[in-house]
Amino acid sequence: MKKRRLPLIITAIVVLIAAAAVGVIWYTSENQDDSAAQSGDIELQNINSSTVTSYWSVQESDIENIYYSMSPDSGEVSFFEYKDGTFTEIEPTGKKTVTASVSGQEITSEITYIQRGDDITGYGLFLNDGESGIYFYDYFFLKFKTLPVSHQVDEGDVLLLMDENKEDFYSPYKTYEQSFYYNMDNGEISRFMNNATDSADLEGKKRSDYAMLTDDVLDSAGDEIVFFTSRYYSVIDPDLDVDLDTKNKAVYNRLVSHAHFMYAKSVEGGTVFLRENSDGTGFSSILIPGYGKDEQVIKEFSGSYETDYIRSGDYLFNIHTEVITSLITGEEITFENPGVSDAEFFAVSSDGTKAILAGVPSDSAKGTQAIAFIDIESGKTRLACGSAVYTPVNPNFTFGSDYIFFSIPAPGEEVIYTGTVFKWSDIFSAEIS
Numbered sequence: 001m002k003k004r005r006l007p008l009i010i011t012a013i014v015v016l017i018a019a020a021a022v023g024v025i026w027y028t029s030e031n032q033d034d035s036a037a038q039s040g041d042i043e044l045q046n047i048n049s050s051t052v053t054s055y056w057s058v059q060e061s062d063i064e065n066i067y068y069s070m071s072p073d074s075g076e077v078s079f080f081e082y083k084d085g086t087f088t089e090i091e092p093t094g095k096k097t098v099t100a101s102v103s104g105q106e107i108t109s110e111i112t113y114i115q116r117g118d119d120i121t122g123y124g125l126f127l128n129d130g131e132s133g134i135y136f137y138d139y140f141f142l143k144f145k146t147l148p149v150s151h152q153v154d155e156g157d158v159l160l161l162m163d164e165n166k167e168d169f170y171s172p173y174k175t176y177e178q179s180f181y182y183n184m185d186n187g188e189i190s191r192f193m194n195n196a197t198d199s200a201d202l203e204g205k206k207r208s209d210y211a212m213l214t215d216d217v218l219d220s221a222g223d224e225i226v227f228f229t230s231r232y233y234s235v236i237d238p239d240l241d242v243d244l245d246t247k248n249k250a251v252y253n254r255l256v257s258h259a260h261f262m263y264a265k266s267v268e269g270g271t272v273f274l275r276e277n278s279d280g281t282g283f284s285s286i287l288i289p290g291y292g293k294d295e296q297v298i299k300e301f302s303g304s305y306e307t308d309y310i311r312s313g314d315y316l317f318n319i320h321t322e323v324i325t326s327l328i329t330g331e332e333i334t335f336e337n338p339g340v341s342d343a344e345f346f347a348v349s350s351d352g353t354k355a356i357l358a359g360v361p362s363d364s365a366k367g368t369q370a371i372a373f374i375d376i377e378s379g380k381t382r383l384a385c386g387s388a389v390y391t392p393v394n395p396n397f398t399f400g401s402d403y404i405f406f407s408i409p410a411p412g413e414e415v416i417y418t419g420t421v422f423k424w425s426d427i428f429s430a431e432i433s
Contacts, residue, residue: 005135017379018058043189050087051420052080053410057170057391058419060405062121062145062215066114067405067419068092072169075125077112080419082400086232087421090114096122097158098142100180100189103132103205107162109142112185119146120158120184132205136205141174144182148221151249154186159218164208170394171227173311174215175262177208193227193247194196207231209240216313224248226255228262244273245290256288256295261305265314265328270327272303272427285327299330303392310346317357324348324355338362338372339383345390349399353377354424356397356404361385373404373427382427399424 054071058080066086067080081090093115099108113122122144141163162178179192193211209230214327217226224246233241244255244264255271260283264273270289277283282302288295301309301316305334314327319342322331326419333355343359351387353376361370366385369392373382392396396419398405403423410418 015106019348033097042361047426049420049422050082051418052087053418054078055416057394058407059170059396060172060416061392063116064116064121065400066116066121068121069417070123070125072125073127075109075127076125079112079114082403082405082421084370085168085423087419092122093120094279096144096182096184096187096188098124098182098189100160100162100178102140102178105135105136105205105255106132106406107140108132109140109213111142111160113142113144120144137164140164140178141169143176145215145218147181148225150223151221151225153181154183154188156183157181158184158250160189161213171334172396174261176213179211179213191361209242211245212242213261214264216263217266222266225265226264227267227273228259228264240255244271253291255291263311263327269329276305276325285330298327301325312347313354315346315348315352315355318342319343322357326352331405333376333382335374335376335379338371338374338381339385340370344392345395345397347397347399354399354404356406358390358395358397373424375424375428378428380428382430401412 001145054069057069057100058067058069061068061079064102065082067082067325068077077092078386079092080087092112095110095112097108097110099106105125109124109126111122111124113120124135124142126140126142128138133186141310143160143161143380145159147157147159158183160180161176163176164178165175168174173362181190181192183189212228212420214228226246227242228242229245230240232243242259242262243257246253246255256273258275259273260276263273270287272285272287274283274288277300282300283305284300285298286295287298303309308319310319316325316327318325322335325331326429339362340357340359341362343357345358346356348355355374355376357372359370361367367387367389369389371389372382373384375381388409391409395406402425403421404427405419405421407419410416
């Protein structure tokens with residue numbers, strides 16, 4: 001990947017020219033009771049869109065309708081906003097240079113951030129150039145995240161989160177091994193998770209599995225924040241396990257032992273998490289109402305979480321049965337003839353009313369890629385097929401209130417990502433030819 005930044009090209013209204021360059025063809029199918037799905041194609045020029053073409057992947061931020069891109073080589077950040085049907089680049093609110101002490105090493109990075117009302121989000125990278133005097137760490141992804149008011153110590157506090165796994169750079173499910181309070185007003189920084197009793201790992205640095213956070217647990221936090229910890233397990237254990245603890249300001253409590261797959265969500269009535277079945281036959285979604293209370297199995301799943309399922313937020317998609325299941329309620333969503341086989345990507349809107357599947361067309365004559373747009377409420381499906389319908393690496397399927405966002409390959413050798421927004425209603429109202 002080249003290190004220079006390609007200038008951003010902002011495009012609005014339609015993607016007919018770009019689509020023609022990659023040979024995309026649109027089809028439709030609609031599920032009606034037990035009958036076979038009816039199919040037909042849609043003329044692409046009938047579907048309006050707004051796009052932004054960038055050298056780096058465009059991804060969803062923590063603030064609604066705000067997206068960002070960041071260079072994996074330099075940490076340079078750009079922000080984009082979808083508003084009034086148009087996707088445009090916007091100026092950041094500002095930049096902050098932060099220095100956090102991790103295992104006695106001073107990690108310094110510039111974070112570019114944006115603020116909308118009380119919500120703040122920002123991103124930066126630490127990349128070890130060999131001259132920084134840092135010996136334990138080569139990489140950190142850094143992020144500003146708005147703290148729940150109940151967990152703020154001082155006005156102006158946000159969370160500074162740090163992920164040390166370079167392979168997670170494009171992942172929507174990052175695990176943050178380090179966390180700090182950062183005050184936007186005065187720049188003061190202090191530990192968010194108390195790791196005073198943490199031990200050293202085999203390399204001599206502080207263990208990174210003492211108190212791990214994810215966006216799932218932070219976004220659903222109330223008075224207590226759930227976090228993952230393996231500090232009660234030996235660092236030399238090849239089958240290192242994870243427990244769930246809770247933090248309420250400075251009070252820490254054990255919630256549950258032996259949770260798996262780094263998923264947990266605070267809901268009304270307790271915390272939902274996943275655990276492998278003891279007999280090795282699968283895993284279960286479980287609700288624990290609170291510390292010392294009896295666990296309640298919500299749903300049992302057969303097979304392997306890693307190879308048989310794709311997760312999107314609080315939903316699992318079984319790639320073999322093509323059934324969507326809510327991890328929170330256990331409710332199953334089924335549909336007929338989606339037109340997609342060998343699904344690679346799956347996404348569900350936060351309200352559970354919309355979904356997409358992306359993979360190979362069931363009818364190989366339609367191309368090499370397919371996206372099924374599924375309106376769960378109406379049972380209708382629209383199918384897009386072609387040779388380059390979505391970027392095969394990190395298409396970043398995400399939903400807004402009335403739209404779907406994803407990346408498609410852009411024409412030419414220099415441009416890699418074209419972030420595209422389609423209004424959901426336009427996909428389903430387009431004329432079938």
